[in-house]
Amino acid sequence: MRRQTIKKSVSGFVVVVALLAVGVAAGLWWERSQAPGDGMETSADAAPGGPAVLYWYDPMYPAQKFDKPGKSPFMDMELVPKYADEGGNDASVRISPGVSQNLGLRLATVTRAPLATDVTATGVVGFNERDVAIVQARSGGYVERVARLAPNDVIGSGAFIAELLVPEWAALQEEYLALKALGDPALEEAARARMRLGGMPESLIREVAASGRIRNRIAITAPRGGVIQSLDVRPGMTLMAGQTLARINGIGTVWLDVAVPESQADAVRVGQTAEAAFAAFPGKPVQGRVTALLPALDDAARALRVRVELPNPDGRLRPGLSARVSLTGSSGESALRVPTEAVIRTGRRALVIVAEDEGRYRPVEVILGPESGNDTVILSGLEEGQSIVASGQFLIDSEASLQGIVARGSESAAAMPAPVALHEADVVIDEVSEAYVTLSHGPFKTLSMPGMTMEFPLARPELAKGLKAGDRVRAGVRETDDGLVVEKLDKTGGAQ
Structure with a gap:
């Protein structure tokens, strides 16, 4: 009896499963028979009253937009639709207040303030180098005595350096004393002038006049205090007029x-x-x-x-x-400023995430000026009083990229493209084609890049026109996210 009961239960379960399978198959047949075409509904067939599809995109290459669904030309995957209600427009990301709080978003305001040049x-x-004294011999003579000094010694003003014997001074002083004894002021003044022309300092002339004795030895002293940078005097040396004895730097x-x-x-x-x-x-x-x-x-x-x-x-x-x-310091000019941490630098451009109403965030391309303390000057792209994201902006920028949102700047930003920095060096062309060039180049000093031989892509095919292996040119390369690209091959500027 028990075996018969189990057998009946199993057979009943099989019958139920079979009936369910038949019902599902019948339902699928009916659905396909009622659907237009092949019965496959695409993402473009929005339900009545549903959101409209703006375009399709590949999440791995969100900047490229397509007007039809299908396979991505970049990846082996289906294109994703972008609906009209996913942010109100195709240039902003919408984040609920709860998610914003969880992400730790912190806002700041675009301000205008005087530009500090710190x-x-x-x-x-x-x-x-303006505080230098050169000690020279004003007359030829002999070095009789020298102080115990050496280069790099620190001395004070008036410090003794050397004592010189000047034989020529004896005759000039004797002539002066003889004319002074005659009592003729004019002759005495003429004799004083000759002593000055002979290289005697005024202090020595006054001493001879007061004492009435010959003084043909003179002590050379430091005209100012400082460091002895050079000392070219030794006992017994014969000196010529104008010869340098020492150089002292204050x-x-x-x-x-x-x-x-x-x-x-x-x-x-x-x-x-x-x-x-x-x-x-x-x-x-x-x-x-x-x-x-x-x-x-x-x-x-x-x-x-x-x-x-x-x-x-x-x-x-x-x-x-x-x-x-x-x-x-301060330049006296006012400029728009944002916190430096709010700026996203991608290598080729700079972005700031602007916070708008109803939890919408929009990436904006800006042109940066100099940094001032913790802020960065904005030359174009923003307006005073706008709210921007100062913390968590990288997450929003990533989401915008996934949704295919491309940052756009203001009209003034478009009119002021960021200058392209070219790094230049003298090179020799080894191989050249319409797409690539192999260069044996000298150092790119602005890149701290030593000389070597390597292959570079060309920015434009016409750069290779008229060039051949062995030509010496002046090359200019530009930094991109994918590496260095040749923007200039100037044959007239090459090394001769």
Whole structure:
């Protein structure tokens, strides 16, 4: 009895499954028979009252739009529809307040403020080349005695250097004393003039006149205090008139040679206030000012050399010390500013995410100016008072890319394209075609790239016109997200 009951239950279950299969098949047949064409509904066939499809796109290449569904030409996948209600327009992303809070989005406001020219750089202390004294022999003679000095010694003003014997002075002094004894003021003054022309200092002439004795030895002293940079006098030497005995550099003030990055060179002005902080003297910054902008840039560091003059009354600042320098000032002009952290730099352009009403966010391409403290100046693309995303903007930018949203700038931004920086070097062409060129190039100094032989893609086929292997040209390359691209091959500018 039990076996018969189980057998009946199993046979009943099989009958139920069979009936369900027949019902599903019948339903599918009926649905296909009622559907137009082949019965396959595409994403373009929106339901009545449903959202309209704006275009189709490949999520891996969202910038490319298609007007029909189908397979992506880039990837082996179906194109995805972009509906009209997915953001109100095709240039913004909509995020609910709850999601915004979870993402940690933080907003900031585009402000307008005076443009501060604050620059932080490093510098090295050097001598003040304007504070130099050259000690020379005014008359030929012999060195009888020299002080125990050596180069790099620090001496004070009036310090003894050497004693000279000048035989010619004896005859001039005897003539002066004889004419003085005659009591003729005119002759006496003429004799004084001859002694001056003979190289005697005024102090020695007064001493001879007062004592009435011959003084043909003179002590050479330092005209100012400082560091002895050179000392070319030894006992027993014979000196010629005008021969240099020593070179003394004062240390009352020093120069700070500051390397300002090329990108901030326009923010430095003569007369700016400078504050130098030395590791050797923590907590004791020294105030100075910019006295000169040197005409040549440092090729290796691509930096503008700026001269800052610092007071050094106690002589503790010695050449060779390094310092961190803050150059402060203001151009007097106002400019739009946003927090630097709000800017998305892609390599070829800069983006800012603008926050709009109803939780919509729109990427905007902007043109950047210099940095000022924690802010970056915006030359074009934004307006004062706009709200922007200062934290979490990279997530929104990624979502915009997935939805195929392309950032657009304002009309002024379109009229002011960012300048293309070309890095140039002298090269020799090894191979050339319409698409690529192989170059044996010298160093690209602005890229810190040494000389080598490598292949570059050409930006335009016409660049290769008229060129052949062995030609010497001046090449200009541009940095892109995919590497270096040749933008210029100037045959007339090549090395001869």
